[in-house]
Amino acid sequence: MQFGFLLEQVVNGLVLGGYYLLIALGLSLIFSVGGIVNLAHGAFYALGAYISVEITRYLGFGSAVVLSPVAVALLGILFERFILRRFYDADPILSLLVTFGLAMVTEQAIRIIWGAPPISAAIPQEFRGSVFLGDFLFSRYRLLILAVVAAVLIGVWLLLHKTSFGRVVRAGIQRPDMVAALGIRLQPHMTAIVMLGVGMAALGGAFFAPITIVHPAMGAEIITVAFVVVVIGGLGSFWGVVIAALLVGVVRGITIHFAPAAGEASIYVLMFLVLMVRPRGLLGERIEKFE
Amino acid sequence: MPLTGFLGAIGSYAQLGVKMAAEEINASGGILGKPIDLMSEDSVNPATASTKAQRMIEQDGAVLLFGEISSASSLTIMQVAERNKKVFFSTGARSDALRGKDCNRYSFHCDIPNTVMVNAVGTALKQKGMVKGKKFVTLTADYIFGHDLLKAAKAFFSANDATLIGDELIATDVTDFSPYLLKVRQAKPDVVCCNLAGNQVTNLVKQYAEFGFPYPLVGFNLNTGDAWAMGEGNLSGTWPTVWYHTLDNPASKTFVETFTKKYGKPPENHAWIEYITLKMIAQAINETKSTESDALIAYFEKQTQFDIMKSRKAYFRSWDHQLVQEAYPFTVKPKGEMKDKWDMLVLGEAVPGAGAELESIYPTKTQNPCNMKA
Numbered sequence: 001m002q003f004g005f006l007l008e009q010v011v012n013g014l015v016l017g018g019y020y021l022l023i024a025l026g027l028s029l030i031f032s033v034g035g036i037v038n039l040a041h042g043a044f045y046a047l048g049a050y051i052s053v054e055i056t057r058y059l060g061f062g063s064a065v066v067l068s069p070v071a072v073a074l075l076g077i078l079f080e081r082f083i084l085r086r087f088y089d090a091d092p093i094l095s096l097l098v099t100f101g102l103a104m105v106t107e108q109a110i111r112i113i114w115g116a117p118p119i120s121a122a123i124p125q126e127f128r129g130s131v132f133l134g135d136f137l138f139s140r141y142r143l144l145i146l147a148v149v150a151a152v153l154i155g156v157w158l159l160l161h162k163t164s165f166g167r168v169v170r171a172g173i174q175r176p177d178m179v180a181a182l183g184i185r186l187q188p189h190m191t192a193i194v195m196l197g198v199g200m201a202a203l204g205g206a207f208f209a210p211i212t213i214v215h216p217a218m219g220a221e222i223i224t225v226a227f228v229v230v231v232i233g234g235l236g237s238f239w240g241v242v243i244a245a246l247l248v249g250v251v252r253g254i255t256i257h258f259a260p261a262a263g264e265a266s267i268y269v270l271m272f273l274v275l276m277v278r279p280r281g282l283l284g285e286r287i288e289k290f291e
Numbered sequence: 292m293p294l295t296g297f298l299g300a301i302g303s304y305a306q307l308g309v310k311m312a313a314e315e316i317n318a319s320g321g322i323l324g325k326p327i328d329l330m331s332e333d334s335v336n337p338a339t340a341s342t343k344a345q346r347m348i349e350q351d352g353a354v355l356l357f358g359e360i361s362s363a364s365s366l367t368i369m370q371v372a373e374r375n376k377k378v379f380f381s382t383g384a385r386s387d388a389l390r391g392k393d394c395n396r397y398s399f400h401c402d403i404p405n406t407v408m409v410n411a412v413g414t415a416l417k418q419k420g421m422v423k424g425k426k427f428v429t430l431t432a433d434y435i436f437g438h439d440l441l442k443a444a445k446a447f448f449s450a451n452d453a454t455l456i457g458d459e460l461i462a463t464d465v466t467d468f469s470p471y472l473l474k475v476r477q478a479k480p481d482v483v484c485c486n487l488a489g490n491q492v493t494n495l496v497k498q499y500a501e502f503g504f505p506y507p508l509v510g511f512n513l514n515t516g517d518a519w520a521m522g523e524g525n526l527s528g529t530w531p532t533v534w535y536h537t538l539d540n541p542a543s544k545t546f547v548e549t550f551t552k553k554y555g556k557p558p559e560n561h562a563w564i565e566y567i568t569l570k571m572i573a574q575a576i577n578e579t580k581s582t583e584s585d586a587l588i589a590y591f592e593k594q595t596q597f598d599i600m601k602s603r604k605a606y607f608r609s610w611d612h613q614l615v616q617e618a619y620p621f622t623v624k625p626k627g628e629m630k631d632k633w634d635m636l637v638l639g640e641a642v643p644g645a646g647a648e649l650e651s652i653y654p655t656k657t658q659n660p661c662n663m664k665a
Contacts, residue, residue, distance in 0.1 A: 005473070005474075005477050008473050009470055009473055012469050012470060012473060013470070015469075016467060016469065115303075116294070116299065116300060116303035117300040117301075117303060117304065117516055117519070117520060117559075118300050118490060118493060118517075118520035119520065120519065120520050120521055120522035120523070120632070121522045122497075122500075122521075122522030122523045122524055122525055123500070123501055125524075128500065128501065128503050129502070129503030130502050130503055130504075137473070137476060137502075139469070139501050139502050141501050142469070142501075210497070210501075210522065211497050211498050211501050212466055212467070212494055212497065212498075213466070213490045213493045213494050213497070213520060214520075215299075215300060215490065215520075217295060217296075217299070221464075221466060252470065253469075253470045256470035256471060256474070257470065257473075257474065260459050260460065260461070260471070260474075261433070261460060261462075263462070263465070263470070264462050264464060264465060
C-alpha cells in the first residue's frame with residue numbers, strides 16, 4: 001500500500017518535472033548558444049498564460065494552447081532582433097541587467113493590461129477528474145500535459161540531432177569561431193532558438209493556466225525553479241536538463257510525502273549536493289567560451 | 292498593504308477602497324477642515340512592513356496607521372504603533388493571537404478573527420450534518436495566521452465530535468499542491484478543509500477540481516478576490532466571508548454602485564473594509580476634534596456604534612479592540628444562475644442568528660485573553 005502511494009508521488013513528480021522542463025529547456029538553449037542568462041524567460045511564460053486565457057474566451061482551449069505559444073514565439077523574434085542581439089559579445093552583466101529590466105517591464109505591462117488581481121481560467125470539462133488504474137490514481141489533465149511534454153521533447157531532440165539546423169546550433173555552442181570560419185552565420189539560428197525557447201515557456205504557461213493562479217508575478221515564481229533545473233542538469237546538455245527537471249519534480253514529491261515541511265527546500269538541497277559532486281552539473285559539457 | 296506576493300491581489304482591491312473613501316471625505320470638506328493626505332506602501336514582508344510603518348510615522352508625520360492583510364506583518368506594525376503611541380487599524384489580518392496574547396492598546400482589529408470564520412462555516416456545516424462523527428483532513432498555511440486558524444479549527448472539531456485524521460502545513464510559496472492532494476486521497480477523509488490564505492486558496496481549489504476527488508472541500512478562510520480568480524466550475528463547498536457585494540441593504544447597494552461605476556468592477560471585501568475603516572476614523576476625528584491617540588482610543592472604547600453596511604451595527608469591543616459584526620457562510624452559485632462573473636456566491640443567513648448577541652460567535656475573555664498595558 002505504502003509503495004503504491006509512493007509510486008503515485010513519483011509519477012506525479014515526473015509530470016511536474018515535465019512542466020519545469022518546458023521552461024528550463026529554452027533557458028538552457030538560449031544560454032548555451034548565445035551566452036545570455038535570460039532573466040526575462042519567466043515573463044514569456046506569464047505572457048503565454050495570459051494570452052492563452054484570453055484566446056480561450058473566444059476560440060476555446062484547443063486553439064489557445066496552439067496560438068498562444070506561436071504569438072509569444074513571434075514576440076521572441078522582436079526580443080532577439082532588437083534586444084538580445086546587441087549583447088552577445090558584451091559583458092554578461094549587461095545582458096543580465098537588460099533581461100531583468102525586461103522581466104519587470106513585462107510584469108508591469110501585464111498589470112496595466114489585465115490588472116493586478118489574478119484572472120480566472122478553468123480546465124475544459126473533458127479533461128477534469130482522475131484516471132484510476134486499479135488503486136493507482138492520476139489526474140487526467142496532467143496526463144495530457146505529460147503527453148504534450150513528451151511530444152515537444154521528441155520534436156526538439158529531432159530538431160537538434162537530425163537536421164542541419166541542429167548541427168549548426170550544436171556546433172555553435174562549442175565552437176562559434178569555427179562555425180563562422182565555415183561561412184555560416186549563427187544569428188538567424190539564434191533567432192530561431194530564442195523563438196523556440198520562449199515559445200516552449202509560453203506553452204508551459206498555456207497548459208498551467210487552468211491549474212495554477214494566473215497573476216502578473218507568475219513569471220518570477222517559475223524562473224527560480226527553472227534556473228535550479230538548468231544548473232543541476234548542466235549547460236549544453238539536452239539530456240542533462242531533461243534528467244534534472246524530472247529529478248527535481250520527483251525529489252519534491254517524495255520529500256513532501258515523507259517530510260512535507262522540507263518540500264520546497266528539497267530542490268535547493270538537491271542542487272547543492274549535485275554541485276558539490278559535479279560543479280558543472282549532471283551532464284554539463286566543458287564549453288570553452290564560458291571557461 | 293501587501294501589493295505583491297501571495298496576498299498582493301486582494302491588497303490591490305484594498306487600495307481602491309481606501310482611495311475612494313479618501314476622495315469622498317475630501318470632497319465633503321475633509322477632516323477638521325483639512326484634506327486627508329493618504330500615503331500608501333507595499334508592505335512586502337513583516338520586517339519591511341515595520342520599517343515602512345516606522346518611517347511613515349517618523350519622517351512623513353503620519354497621524355495614524357491602517358491597513359495590512361497578513362497577520363505576520365500586522366503583528367510587526369502593531370509593535371511599531373505601540374512603541375510610537377500611534378493608533379493602528381489592522382484591517383485585514385485575521386489571526387486570533389493579534390486580539391489575544393499579542394494585543395495592545397493602540398491596535399484595533401476590523402476583520403473577523405479566525406474563531407468567527409470557523410464558527411460561521413462550522414454552523415453551516417453542522418446544519419448539513421457534515422461535522423458529527425466525520426473525519427477531516429486540513430491543509431494549513433505555515434505561518435502565524437494558519438497556525439492560529441488550525442488551533443481554532445481543532446477546538447471546533449473536538450467540541451463537535453469530529454476527528455482530525457491528517458493535517459498538512461504548507462509553506463506560503465507553494466504553488467503546486469498535487470503531492471499534498473495525493474496524500475489527502477491516501478487518508479480517505481470525509482471532508483477536506485482548507486486553512487490557507489490569499490492566492491494559495493485559489494491554487495488549491497483549482498487543483499482540487501482538477502483531480503476531482505469525491506470528498507467535499509470546505510474552508511475556514513476565503514476572500515472573494517481569490518474566489519473570483521478561480522475560474523468557472525472550480526469552487527464548491529461552504530466558506531466564510533465578512534462582506535459580499537450582493538448584501539441587501541441600502542448603504543451597501545449605494546457603495547457597490549459608486550465603486551463599480553468608478554472602477555468598472557464590484558468591490559471585493561478588502562475594498563469594503565478599507566472604505567468603512569477610513570470612514571470610521573474620519574467620524575472619530577471629526578467628533579473628538581482631535582487626532583491625538585488617547586482621544587481616539589477613548590472614542591472607540593466607548594463602543595460607539597457604526598453603520599458598516601450590514602443589517603446590524605458594529606462596534607469595537609473595549610477589552611480587545613475587535614470590531615464586533617455579522618459574518619456570513621456562503622456556498623457557490625450554480626453556473627446558470629450567475630448574473631455576471633462576480634456573482635458567484637450564495638450568502639447564507641448572517642451569523643450569529645437574529646436572536647443571538649453579536650458577541651456570541653467571538654472568542655471570550657477566557658478563550659483569548661488580552662491584557663493591554665495602560
